[in-house]
Amino acid sequence: MEKKKITTLDIQKMKKEKRKITALTAYDYPFAKILDKTEIDIILVGDTVGMVVLGYKNTLPVTMEDMIHHIRAVKRGVSRALIVGDMPFMSYQVSVEESLRNAGRLVQEGGAEGVKIEGGIAMRDRIRAIVDIGIPVMGHVGLTPQSVHRFGGYRVQGKDYLNARKILSDAKAVEDAGAFSIVLEGIPAELGKRISEALAIPTIGIGAGPHCNGQILVIHDLLGLPGDFNPKYIKRYADIGESITDAVRNYIDEVREEKFPSEEHSYHVEKKKHLGSA
Ligand code: KIV
Numbered sequence: 541m542e543k544k545k546i547t548t549l550d551i552q553k554m555k556k557e558k559r560k561i562t563a564l565t566a567y568d569y570p571f572a573k574i575l576d577k578t579e580i581d582i583i584l585v586g587d588t589v590g591m592v593v594l595g596y597k598n599t600l601p602v603t604m605e606d607m608i609h610h611i612r613a614v615k616r617g618v619s620r621a622l623i624v625g626d627m628p629f630m631s632y633q634v635s636v637e638e639s640l641r642n643a644g645r646l647v648q649e650g651g652a653e654g655v656k657i658e659g660g661i662a663m664r665d666r667i668r669a670i671v672d673i674g675i676p677v678m679g680h681v682g683l684t685p686q687s688v689h690r691f692g693g694y695r696v697q698g699k700d701y702l703n704a705r706k707i708l709s710d711a712k713a714v715e716d717a718g719a720f721s722i723v724l725e726g727i728p729a730e731l732g733k734r735i736s737e738a739l740a741i742p743t744i745g746i747g748a749g750p751h752c753n754g755q756i757l758v759i760h761d762l763l764g765l766p767g768d769f770n771p772k773y774i775k776r777y778a779d780i781g782e783s784i785t786d787a788v789r790n791y792i793d794e795v796r797e798e799k800f801p802s803e804e805h806s807y808h809v810e811k812k813k814h815l816g817s818a
Pocket of ligand 1: 565584585586587588589626723725746756757758
């Protein structure tokens with residue numbers, strides 16, 4: 541049966557109906573196919589691809605070409621979830637015009653159904669302009685990873701009163717600019733609750749406590765695939781990294797012991813029709 545495609549309207553309705561929104565990242569076709577078998581609502585092709593797939597120390601080296609390449613792969617495997625593509629560092633910061641051009645590329649060349657932009661008040665003109673040309677925008681405030689150097693590392697934001705007020709104002713600016721939802725990352729649970737109550741658009745938390753309207757995790761973190769970044773908010777639901785290591789070790793042993801390939805994994809032809817009796 542054809543699956544009903546999730547739209548930004550469905551995501552907004554879920555907040556009104558107090559149903560939690562589920563979101564995960566994906567970066568390639570096999571993961572997209574696996575997620576497509578589930579009822580996940582949003583698949584974010586995040587610029588975390590730079591860290592968990594490409595091995596960079598942070599998300600800053602990720603390019604538009606990287607994002608388009610990975611969004612395309614995910615798009616081919618997804619029939620249900622809403623696909624959001626991350627705008628990489630320097631694809632929207634310089635000017636409104638560049639942000640429009642690049643948001644358009646993620647949709648036109650990648651197949652994204654929405655784009656995500658980090659930043660609040662400073663980005664509201666970009667968000668408004670992108671929404672105005674018909675592209676849904678997901679905001680992202682709090683610990684915005686593209687500002688890692690300004691933060692002096694991946695540190696929880698909004699711990700003091702002034703910083704918390706600033707993040708709340710950023711979130712409101714994102715909503716006012718027309719975003720359909722917003723990611724709240726790396727902030728105290730109390731602030732996550734306050735913002736979720738203050739906004740009409742859904743909040744999607746990652747390290748922002750249990751009161752957000754939805755949650756997102758990086759799929760590699762959820763599955764226990766090895767990475768270099770292990771914040772407290774991650775919950776591992778599997779240890780796939782260990783399973784892969786075990787499987788590869790078994791393979792190596794079986795090849796060395798001449799157990800693989802066996803008859804069962806070998807092709808045969810009738811000798812006389814092929815190599816003759818030689
Ligand atoms: O790039 C990403 O994967 C993200 C999520 C962690 C929200 O921005």
